[in-house]
Amino acid sequence: GMPERVTIYEVGPRDGLQNESAIVPVDVKAEFVRRLVAAGLPIVEATSFVHPGWVPQLADAAELMADLGEEGRRLPVLVPNERGLDRALELGLEHIAIFGSATETFASNNLNRTFDEQFAMFEPTVARAREAGMDVRAYVSMCFGDPWEGTVPVEQVVSAGTRLLDLGASQLSLGDTIGVATAGHVKALVAAFGEAGVGTDRLAMHFHDTYGQALANTFSALQAGITTFDASAGGLGGCPYAKSATGNLATEDLVWMLDGLGIAHGVDLAAVVGTSTWMAGHLGRPSPSAVVRALGGS
Ligand code: HMG
Numbered sequence: 594g595m596p597e598r599v600t601i602y603e604v605g606p607r608d609g610l611q612n613e614s615a616i617v618p619v620d621v622k623a624e625f626v627r628r629l630v631a632a633g634l635p636i637v638e639a640t641s642f643v644h645p646g647w648v649p650q651l652a653d654a655a656e657l658m659a660d661l662g663e664e665g666r667r668l669p670v671l672v673p674n675e676r677g678l679d680r681a682l683e684l685g686l687e688h689i690a691i692f693g694s695a696t697e698t699f700a701s702n703n704l705n706r707t708f709d710e711q712f713a714m715f716e717p718t719v720a721r722a723r724e725a726g727m728d729v730r731a732y733v734s735m736c737f738g739d740p741w742e743g744t745v746p747v748e749q750v751v752s753a754g755t756r757l758l759d760l761g762a763s764q765l766s767l768g769d770t771i772g773v774a775t776a777g778h779v780k781a782l783v784a785a786f787g788e789a790g791v792g793t794d795r796l797a798m799h800f801h802d803t804y805g806q807a808l809a810n811t812f813s814a815l816q817a818g819i820t821t822f823d824a825s826a827g828g829l830g831g832c833p834y835a836k837s838a839t840g841n842l843a844t845e846d847l848v849w850m851l852d853g854l855g856i857a858h859g860v861d862l863a864a865v866v867g868t869s870t871w872m873a874g875h876l877g878r879p880s881p882s883a884v885v886r887a888l889g890g891s
């Protein structure tokens with residue numbers, strides 16, 4: 594049956610803002626993060642400690658985390674390598690997320706590494722983070738389809754995902770980077786991880802909504818026993834290194850469905866809608882979320 598409660602892992606400030614052509618001022622980013630935390634989102638991924646030339650939108654990561662101060666320390670940040678880890682350690686951060694690829698082409702395009710080289714980059718990063726007492730999440734991208742390689746076999750995803758977990762990550766987030774997953778494919782992938790000994794307690798789902806399937810995919814994952822879902826306030830998001838990646842599953846769309854199912858999540862829907870409407874004003878265009886448009890007025 595369905596879980597009684599789920600954890601929403603908010604990625605708007607990171608996945609959302611990394612893909613905006615406009616550079617959002619750092620004080621607006623800090624307010625975005627604070628408002629999402631105040632809305633009851635238990636985890637808010639704040640930014641990325643990647644190469645500033647690769648993602649200029651998040652080049653102010655250190656400034657943002659300094660602005661957030663003590664309350665920012667527990668918030669996860671993306672870190673691809675030891676250089677990124679050093680920057681996070683300098684600020685006393687406690688939670689990082691590495692991000693691998695299930696495919697060769699995306700490892701090259703997003704990380705400038707071959708499929709195998711990415712693990713060599715992550716291994717010392719995770720080892721040193723764990724030694725420092727940090728929690729490490731691992732993403733795996735292109736879990737369903739890849740713009741260059743087409744449909745990605747489930748065995749390939751399980752192989753990449755288990756390698757990332759074996760490095761010492763506590764949770765694996767399965768990314769549908771370009772939003773091509775379908776409900777049946779989700780069911781098959783979760784089952785394949787189960788057969789490989791990775792239970793639903795160690796998995797999260799990260800859906801992009803390119804084909805409008807994110808909620809159906811979420812429903813399928815709930816039925817399969819998944820209890821952590823990544824979502825982005827207002828449905829912002831995408832990946833600058835994956836053509837055809839659009840916004841994430843909107844936090845508001847997820848909350849609306851969970852409320853209808855009677856599944857607890859602890860998030861104040863009106864507060865998230867208000868935050869997304871405010872952010873849409875800064876970005877100069879309406880939110881892509883149907884729920885925000887229905888409830889938000891703008
Ligand atoms: P590289 O060019 O191979 O880096 O990039 P390098 O290791 O050769 O180093 C070159 C220079 O960059 C060095 O400086 C390093 O110090 C510096 P130099 O010695 O020449 O002066 N450098 C850094 N500086 C600051 N912070 C760092 C850093 N690393 C190296 N962390 C690299 C390799 C991984 C850094 C690059 O490819 C990169 O930054 N990629 C990130 C791309 C990205 O952020 N993509 C979006 C996030 S992933 C995503 O959105 C998917 C997800 O949402 C899930 C899903 O939807 O599937 C998570």
Ligand code: MG
Nearest residue numbers: 608768770831
């Ligand atoms: Mg993403």
